[in-house]
Amino acid sequence: ITMWAVERKARRTLFLKLSRPPRELPPPPDSKKSATPASVYMGTPLPAVRPAELASSVREVVRRHDECDALGAARLLDAIDATLEEAPTPAAVANELAVAGAVIAEVRARKEAAIEALRLFDEDHGWSGSLNVLGSCTRFRREGTSGHMTLRVDGVIEGVPLADVAAVWREAGLFAEWLPSCVSSKLLRRSGRVDVVVYLVLSVLGLVSRDAVLHGYGVDCLEQLGKILILARSVTADEMPNEAIPPLP
Numbered sequence: 001i002t003m004w005a006v007e008r009k010a011r012r013t014l015f016l017k018l019s020r021p022p023r024e025l026p027p028p029p030d031s032k033k034s035a036t037p038a039s040v041y042m043g044t045p046l047p048a049v050r051p052a053e054l055a056s057s058v059r060e061v062v063r064r065h066d067e068c069d070a071l072g073a074a075r076l077l078d079a080i081d082a083t084l085e086e087a088p089t090p091a092a093v094a095n096e097l098a099v100a101g102a103v104i105a106e107v108r109a110r111k112e113a114a115i116e117a118l119r120l121f122d123e124d125h126g127w128s129g130s131l132n133v134l135g136s137c138t139r140f141r142r143e144g145t146s147g148h149m150t151l152r153v154d155g156v157i158e159g160v161p162l163a164d165v166a167a168v169w170r171e172a173g174l175f176a177e178w179l180p181s182c183v184s185s186k187l188l189r190r191s192g193r194v195d196v197v198v199y200l201v202l203s204v205l206g207l208v209s210r211d212a213v214l215h216g217y218g219v220d221c222l223e224q225l226g227k228i229l230i231l232a233r234s235v236t237a238d239e240m241p242n243e244a245i246p247p248l249p
Helices: 002-015 051-066 070-084 091-099 101-122 162-168 174-177
Strands: 126-133 136-142 149-155 181-192 196-203 207-222 227-234
Touching: 051 070, 051 091, 051 101, 051 149, 070 101, 091 101, 101 149, 101 207, 101 227, 162 227, 174 181, 174 196
Parallel strands: none
Antiparallel strands: 126 136, 136 149, 181 196, 196 207, 207 227
């Protein structure tokens, strides 16, 4: 994508007349259609948890989170919330919630991120253009007037077991061998099966280098949706204070 942007800028510099006013971007695609409700991905809500099982259910939320079952953990957390809305929180349960506070916040955040990702790949409205390269289709859409752009790449990998595809994310040290624009990569931290922090250095035509730290994790939706997600986002040093970020080469 970055190489495409550099090429596009070079073409405009070389071939467009300076006196020609810049062409305005087309308006964002119509995205007034209602988003797919979260219940489509979450399934039927679980019944409220019995008061006697609240403490053990909180611990089960933590276990499911550690097993990358983000949506399963979120469904159980919703059931716990439904019980707590109807009655005061027992002291033992309040203690469990306090101990698991960071995990519970992460469960809620991963639920929202997973639903957003599932919507982006399932909904066809709001996307513009398409570029077909090597069997994959790339589309984009802009979010209002903010200037933010979301890219979507659809493709099929044939003859490769799903476990092998998921395992690629764990091999951060080999990204530089597989990705042409990746100069170096390093696994900074691994928690559980596919919860990792990765450091990457990307180079554009050997002229410009940029580095990034990505926190990525897996979301197992096989039982509910027949899918596995790997979600990653860029993080700052403040968000990962205990990680030693290598110097830019």
